[in-house]
Amino acid sequence: MKDKDNNIKDITPNSMRLKNLSKAHFSNQSSECHPKVFIKTFGCQMNDYDSEILRGILRKRGFVVSGDLESADIVLFNTCSVREHAERRVYGQIASLAHGKGQMTNGKMIGLVGCMAQAHKEKILKDLPYVDLVCGPQHIYQIPDYLEDIILNKKKIVAVDEKQRPADRENHDFRDETKRIKAYVTIMEGCNNFCSYCIVPYVRGREKSRPPELIIKEITSLLKRGIKEITLLGQNVNSYGKDIAGGYSFCDLLKKIDAIGDLRRLRFVTSHPKDAEEEMFRAMAKLPTICESLHLPVQSGSDRILKCMNRKYSKDDYLRKIELLRKIVPGCSLSTDIIVGYPGETDEDFRQTVEIIKQVRYDTAYIFKYSPRPLTRAAGLEDDVPQSVKEERNQELLNLQKKIVRCNNEKYRNKELGVLVESASDKDEKFLVGRSRTGKMVVFEGPRELIGKIIGVRVGEVNTSTLSGEWARL
Ligand code: SF4
Numbered sequence: 001m002k003d004k005d006n007n008i009k010d011i012t013p014n015s016m017r018l019k020n021l022s023k024a025h026f027s028n029q030s031s032e033c034h035p036k037v038f039i040k041t042f043g044c045q046m047n048d049y050d051s052e053i054l055r056g057i058l059r060k061r062g063f064v065v066s067g068d069l070e071s072a073d074i075v076l077f078n079t080c081s082v083r084e085h086a087e088r089r090v091y092g093q094i095a096s097l098a099h100g101k102g103q104m105t106n107g108k109m110i111g112l113v114g115c116m117a118q119a120h121k122e123k124i125l126k127d128l129p130y131v132d133l134v135c136g137p138q139h140i141y142q143i144p145d146y147l148e149d150i151i152l153n154k155k156k157i158v159a160v161d162e163k164q165r166p167a168d169r170e171n172h173d174f175r176d177e178t179k180r181i182k183a184y185v186t187i188m189e190g191c192n193n194f195c196s197y198c199i200v201p202y203v204r205g206r207e208k209s210r211p212p213e214l215i216i217k218e219i220t221s222l223l224k225r226g227i228k229e230i231t232l233l234g235q236n237v238n239s240y241g242k243d244i245a246g247g248y249s250f251c252d253l254l255k256k257i258d259a260i261g262d263l264r265r266l267r268f269v270t271s272h273p274k275d276a277e278e279e280m281f282r283a284m285a286k287l288p289t290i291c292e293s294l295h296l297p298v299q300s301g302s303d304r305i306l307k308c309m310n311r312k313y314s315k316d317d318y319l320r321k322i323e324l325l326r327k328i329v330p331g332c333s334l335s336t337d338i339i340v341g342y343p344g345e346t347d348e349d350f351r352q353t354v355e356i357i358k359q360v361r362y363d364t365a366y367i368f369k370y371s372p373r374p375l376t377r378a379a380g381l382e383d384d385v386p387q388s389v390k391e392e393r394n395q396e397l398l399n400l401q402k403k404i405v406r407c408n409n410e411k412y413r414n415k416e417l418g419v420l421v422e423s424a425s426d427k428d429e430k431f432l433v434g435r436s437r438t439g440k441m442v443v444f445e446g447p448r449e450l451i452g453k454i455i456g457v458r459v460g461e462v463n464t465s466t467l468s469g470e471w472a473r474l
Helices: 014-024 045-060 084-099 115-120 123-127 137-153 200-204 212-224 250-258 278-286 303-308 315-328 347-360 387-412
Strands: 002-004 036-041 074-079 109-114 133-135 156-159 182-186 229-233 265-269 293-295 333-340 364-369 416-424 431-435 441-445 454-462 466-473
Touching (some): 045 182, 045 229, 074 115, 084 109, 109 115, 109 137, 115 123, 123 156, 133 137, 182 212, 212 229, 250 265, 278 315, 303 347, 315 347, 333 347, 333 387, 347 387, 364 387, 387 454, 416 441, 441 454
Parallel strands (some): 036 074, 074 109, 109 133, 133 156, 182 229, 293 333, 333 364
Antiparallel strands (some): 002 156, 416 431, 416 454, 431 441, 454 466
């Protein structure tokens, strides 16, 4: 941890609060005396999870976690570095906050947490001088200490030591108490794969598995609080356990979790195509809680580009795995990530990507226009595909994918699906929203008592994003 002894703005009305803070050392639970913290999350599920843990840690220390930006004393941006676009949004929002533009007001303490902090380190204080805390993802457990230190000692803190790893922390104590149906659980941190375009290994470090007993404990605790569905998180879940002494595999973990009573549904992200093997597909088919849904990022359909990306599989390897998966887990839905406009991507390379989408017919595809990320190998290559071409390719894939999903969804018409009911619809309170095991969003009319239950819904209408139907049975 490095301390910067620059001046810090007075976070009025904290002069009174600071008095209370130092007097009470955060032991007083009265919200009158404690700073309000607002957390804004960008990026992936891993960041959602980190923000949830962070909210729990802050609450435990007596901070008031608020959903209201206006009245917050401290604003923490939990950031993502994977896309340039996300970084630009963070910079824009912090600048607006500091200058009191738009809905945001100034006079707050600002912290930049997560992958962007890790990637840009001290430079953030130069670019955004009104930021008080720069904190990499490895240090989220220390954030209450840092905030207290900043408040009491009027300093700035940059905490980006990469050696510290939080993987073996117990998180179940910090989980949000609010009643929910689904929860994420991180099973490992970091990545060893070094895909040429990806900043993750540089900001999240090398792979580190959380001990299985901590994962089981956390899931058990979540189930006791009424959680029905767990999604396991890791940059490459198939590598889980390789660093555990005595040998432990991802499938071992799946079996253990499946055996916990009360768990209704289990999902996981992300699987790397080079490591997704038959054993995992068989576990998906055999273990009743695992949903028939897999995210398998292909990134490109061109072998030449896959090689440049250091993905370590060919288009044919990938297609063979899809064929095997579909044989072992019939009806499994598939989602993917695709990058268009990687350096040197020709029209022919792009056509190969179009072809693989047509062949696999994904249920969801997250399509991104390439942008160079600092520290990565690809950042040293000329970003030579013009922006207009990236836009065109992006649009073509989006249009194609939309047609495929519309067509895929037809198979659900007049079928009854098991739906885990998640919430009332935002658009119309009479309606409820849930998901099938294959991850399809289903909307239907029904009483709120159904929330948290798995019920049968007979699908009538289908469109690109949702299926709508009638509640058939419990
Ligand atoms: S597998 Fe590749 S794309 Fe995924 S996190 Fe690791 S380096 Fe990044």
